[in-house]
Amino acid sequence: MKKNFEKIFSLVLACVLILASVLIAVVYFNFISKKIFEDSTAHLEEIYGQVNSTFSTFVERNWNLLSDWGDRIAIVGDDDYTASFMAYEQGRWGFSEFYFVASDGSYIMPDGKRGALEEDCVPTGGEPVMASGTTSDGEEVTVFSVPVGENEFRGFRYSAVAAGYNNADMAASLKVDAFAGKAKCFVIRSDGSVLLSTQVGGSVFGNFLSYLRACGLEEETLASLSDDWENGRRGLIRCDVLGESSCILYLPIGYRDYFILSSVPMSAVSAGFLSVQQITMDVLVIIFLMVSASIIVLLVMRGRRLSRKNRLELRHRERMFDVLSNSVDDIFIMIDSEKFTVDYLSPNIERLLGIGCAEAKKNIRVLEKCAVNYNVIFPKEELDAIPINGNKYWECEYMHQTTGERRWYRMTIYNTSIGDVRKYVVVMSDRTLEQQMNQKLQEALNAAKSANEAKSNFLSNMSHDIRTPMNAIVGFSVLLEKDADNAEKVREYTRKITASSQHLLSLINDVLDMSKIESGKTSLNVEKFSLPQLFEELNIIIMPQAKAKEQTFTLRVKGAPPEEVIGDKLRVNQILINLLSNAVKYTQNGGKIDFTVCELPDTQPQFSKLRFQVSDNGIGMSEEFQKQVFAPFSREINSVTNKIQGTGLGMAITKNLVDLMGGIITVESKLGEGSTFTVELSFALPEKEEEDMWFRHRVSRMLVADDDIDVCRTIAEMMKDTGVDVEYTTDGRRAVEMTVEADRRGEDFNVILLDWKMPDMDGVETARAIRERVGHHVPILVLTSYDWSEIEDEARQAGINAFMPKPFFTSTFWQVIKPLFLGQADQVHTAKDVPPEIMNGLLFLVAEDNELNAEILTEMLKMEGAECDVAQNGQIAVEMFEASEPHHYDMILMDVQMPVMNGYDATKRIRASSHPDAAEIPIVAMTANTFAEDVRHAFDAGMNGHLAKPIDMAAVRELVGKLTKRTDGGADA
C-alpha cells in the first residue's frame, strides 16, 4: 500500500514537474517570439522606411529634373539643341524615352517620333505625375511627367514633359539585399495594381490584392488592407501567404495613392533573431536532453542494477531450487495456463524419468510418453476447472524412459494467479518408496502366507517323509527283536533298517542344507580343484547307479576346458550329483543319460565359464511343474514319481547353490521325452604352471584311435598347447596300419591311445596287433569310461601299459603316462584302492559326549580291527592325550559340539600342548554339519580332516590312508 502510494506520488510529481517545465518553456518562447516579432518588424519598417525615402527622393529628383529640363528647353528654344541635350541627359540619367506631351496625351520625342501616352501619364491640375506607361516599342515603363508652360517642339504644342524609366531599372532602386533576398517589394496603388516589382519576372503581378486573395488571404484581412490603402495609411500585417507566415508592410510614398509594399516571409524577417532564439532553444533543448538523458541513464542503470540483482537473486533461487529438487525425488513444474508453455521445470526430471529437461520444456506433454496408467496427464478441461488458488491431484505411474524403472507420483496441480497471470504449479511428489514399501509389504504378506503354507506343507511333507523311514526302522527293529534267532531274517531286517536310515539321513541332510542356504549362512569354500578329478568322482558315483538301471551314461567334454579351476568343488559336486542322480532316478531302465561339459567364451581372461548339461530321455516334466521345479518340496505327482523316493529339496538346493555361485540354471523338458538341465558357472583360473614336460620327455607324436571322431578332435585340440602332434583315426585297423607305417619310416609314435570299445577291432585287439607288428617299445593306453577291472588282466597281456578314464584331460593323461616314461607303470593306483585292513591295529582317541554314538563308533572301529579310548568331552580328551605316551594314539576323532569344551578348543589345546605328538597327530572332526564353513573351522582349529555324522567307515579308512601314510594294515602300527 505504502509502495503504491509512493509510486503514485512520484508519478504525479514527475508529471507536475514536466508540465511546469513545458509551461515555463511555452511562456518563455511566446515572450521571446513576441519580442522577436516586434524587433523584426521594427527592423523591417526601418529598412523599408529607408527604401521608401530613397524611392521618394528618386521620384522627386525625376520630377525636379523634368521641371529643370522643361524650363531650359523653353529658354533655349532651339529644337536641335533640345534634341541633343536630351540625348545627353538620357545617357546621363538612364531613362528610356523623353516626351513632349500635349494635354491630350499625345507626345513627340526629341527624335521626332510621335505617339500617345496613357491618360494616367498626363499631368493634370499642375501636379507632376508618375504612372505606368508603354514605350513606343511596347516596353512597359514608369512615366514621370511634370507640367510646363505651353511651348512648342518641332511644331508640336506641348504642356508637359515626361520621361519613361525602364521598370527593371526602377525596381533595382527598390531592391533590398536584406532578408536573404526573400523580400518582395512592389510599388502598388490603392486598388492593388502593381506598378513595379523587385522580383525577377515580377511584371507578371498585375494586382497584388487579387493575388493575395488567390493566395487564400481572408477577406477580412483583404478588406482591412484595402481600407488602409484607400486611406493612405501605413500598416503591417502578419498573415499566411501560401501556407507561409509572412509579414506585409505597406508604406505610402506620399504621392497620390502609391505605396511601397513589402512582403517578407517571417522566417526571413526574424532570421537573425530566430537564429538567436533557435540557438537558445537548441541550448535549452540540449540541456534538457542531457538532463533527461542523465536521468534516464541513471534510471536505466538503477533499473539494470536492480534487474541484475533481481536476476541474480532469481538465478540463485532457481539454482537453489534446482539443487533442492535435484536432491529430492519430487518434480516441480510451472506452466503458463494460457499458452501451456513451461516456465519452470526442475532438472531432476531427466534423472527420475529419463526425459531431457529441454525436451520437456518444449512440450510438457512429452511426459505422457512415460505415463503408464494415463494417456493424457494434463487434461485441459480438468485443469481449467480448478478454481483459482485451488488444487487437484491424482496418482500417476511413470516408467523411466531409459532404464524402464517404475516410479509413482502424486501429481498435485495448483491453479495460482500472480497479478492477472494464471499459472499451474505442478508438484509431482515421489511416492515410489511408499509404493514399493506397500508392494513389499504385500509381497511380505504374500510370502508370509506362502511361508506359512510352505511351513504347513513342509511339516506335512516332513511328517510323511520322516515317518515313512522311521516307521520302517521302528517296525523292522521290532521284527528284529522278535526274529533275533533267525539269522537270515536278521540280515534282511538289518539291511532294510540300514536303507531306511540312509534315506532318513539324506532327508535330514537335505533339510539342514536347505535351511542353511535359505538362512543365508552358507558360504563357499573356494580353492583350486581339478576338473578331471571331479568328473572322475562323478563317474565313479553315477556310473554304478546308471549301470544298475542298465542306462547309458556318457560323459562328454567339448572343446578344451581348463583342467584346474578355483571354486567350491564340494558344492559343484553336489550340484552335478543332484542333477545326474535325478537323471538316473527319473529315467527308465535302459535309458540314456548324457553329461556334457564345454567351455563358453568369457570376456574375463582370468575366468572360465563352463556349461554343464545333463540330458536324459526319461519321464520329463509337465510345463506347469517346470515352473516350480526349483521350489522346495516340489515333486511332480504321477504314477512314476510316486514310486521314487525323494525329499523334493534336491533341485531347490541345487538352484540355491548355483545362485550362490553367481551362475544360472535352466531346464528344458517335455513330458515323456526327457529333460535337459543346464548349469553355467564361472570359475577363476589358477596361474598356469610351466609345462614343458612333454618336450623334456621327448613326447612329440601320439596316435589316437576312437570311433567317436569328436573325441579324437577334442584330444587333438587339447594337446595343441603341449606341442605334441596328434594323429587320429576312428578305426582300430587303421590305427595298426598307421603305427606300422610310422615304424617303417622310423618315425614311431611316442604314445598310442586306444578307445576300448570300437567296432570291428576294439582297443585290446588293436593293442595286440600293434604289439605283434611293431613290438613293445611304444606305450599303449586304453581310454575308457567303463570299469576296466574286468578286462585289466587281458589288456595287460595284450600289451596295454595303462588305462585312462574318459573324458580325456591332458593332466590326467600326463599323470598316467608319466610313470611309463619314468618306468613306474605298475605303481598307478587311486585312493579308492585303500585296503580294508588299513585300520587294523590302530588306536583312536574318540571325543564324543553322546554315549550311544560313542558306543556305535567303538563297535564299528572294532569291526575294522581298531581300538579306541572314549573321552566324554573335549577337556577330557585333552587331558587323556596329554597323559598318553608318545605315539600311543594313531588318530583322534573329535566331536565338535561337546559340553565343557568343544572340539575346536580341544584341538587347539592339543596342538598347543607340549605332548611330543601334539603337532603331528591326525585330528579328524566329527560333526553332523557338513558345510564348507564347518570344514574350514575344523582346519582353522588345527584339525586334519572332517567326517560327517553318521560316520561312514569307508571315509574313515580313506582318511587313515591319507593321514597316517599307511597303505596296508599294520604297516606303521
Place this chain on the structure above:
Amino acid sequence: MTSAAKRLTAFAFALVFVLAAFAACVPGGEKGDVLTLMGKKSDMEKSYMKRIFDLYEEKTGNRLEVIEIEDAEYEAEAEKRFKDGRGPDIFMHFNNADLGRFDVSENFMYLNGESWVGELTDSARAYCLDGDGNLLGLPFWESSVSGCYYNKTLLDSLGLKPASTQAEFDTLCRALADIGKTPICWAGNGCSWMYQFALDPVFADDPTLLAKLNSGEISYADIPEVKAMTEWISNAAELGWFGDDYLKIGWSEISDVIGSGDAVMTFIWDTWFYTDFAAGKYTVDDFALMPVFMNTVDGGTYEGGNLNMMMVNKNGGHIKTALEFLEFCATAENYNAAFDGISTVSCFVGQTTNIQSHMVTNASASIEAKERVSTAASKIMGYSADDVCAAFDSLFRKKIDVDGCVKLLDENRLRAAGK
C-alpha cells in the same frame, strides 16, 4: 494548176502548218489553256481551294486539271512523276523536309520577282523561302499562329499578367503553382507539337545551325538551346507546372482541361479554338495569346502556320499560264473571295474576308515581333514527332536524364534520317 502554182500552194499550206505548229508551241496564257495542278486529295477538298479553282476557270476560261493523289501515296507518286518528266504545271507542297525529295532548283521556278510578292505577309513570305532566300511558291492555305494561349479572365482574377520574358513566364508559372493552379496544360500523351515551338527560333534565327545539323556536322548535344529546353521541360514537370496527370493528357483531353480552368495556359494554335475547343466554364473569349517560353529564346516565340504552296514546274508546258494562275490567286479580290468566312490567319496583307481570332489580333504586335516560321518539324531531317514524344516520355518517367533525352533525340533523328 501549174506546177508553180502547185508549188506555191504547197508552200503556202506548209507555211500555214509550220506557223500553226509554231503557234502551238509558244507558251502563253491564251484562253482555253489547260493547267495541271497536283495536290493531296484531302488538301484539294478544302473549300477555299475549290473556290479559287472555280473562280480561275470562270474568270480566265482556262481549265485546271486537278490531279488528286491519296495522301499516303502523295510524296512517292509526285517524286516518281517528276523523275519521269510527268510533273504537273503547278505542284502543291508544304515547305518542309519532304520537299527535299524533289530537286527544287531543277524542277521549280523561283518566284522572287513576281508582282504579288509584296502582297504576302512577312510570316507567309518567310515560310515560303528556301535556305538561300528564294521564294519557292505562293502560299495559299489557311494559316494559324501557334503560341501560349492563356486564360486571361482567370489570370486577371488572380492578379497576374501574361509574361513577356522567360523570367516572367517562370515567375508566372511559379505564382500560379503556388496558389494551386496548374500553370500549363501539357499534353504529355503523344502530343508533339509543343517541342517544335520552342526549337523554331533556334533554327529559324540561325539557319546555319539547321544546315549543320542536317549535314551531320553537329548534333542536338552541340546546340545549348536543345539541352536548355529539355532541362526546362524536365524542371517544369518536376515543379508541378504541368499538373499531376500530364502524362495522361492527350489531344482529346486538352479542351476539357483548358475549358474548365484546371490549367491556365496551353501551347496550341488559334484555329484549334474553333475546330476542337469545347467551351466549358470558360469560352474562347476568355483566352488570349502570349509567346511560348521554353527557355530557348528569352522573349518567347510564336510559330507561324504551315502553308501549302503553289509551286511552278519549270519543266512544265504552261509556265506562263501557271505564273498567271499564281498571280490570279494572289489578287486581293480573288483570295478574299476564296477565303471568305474561313478562320485563318491572314497570309496576304489585303486579306479581309477571313476570320482571324481576337487572340491573334490582340497579340498581333507581339506576333509580328516574335513569330518564327515552322522550322524544326519541317526542316530538320529525320525529325519525327513520335520519336520526340517517345524520348520525352522516357524522361518524364525518369528512365533517362536530360542528357540521355538529348542523346535519344539525336539517335532517333539520325535513325529516321537514315544515317
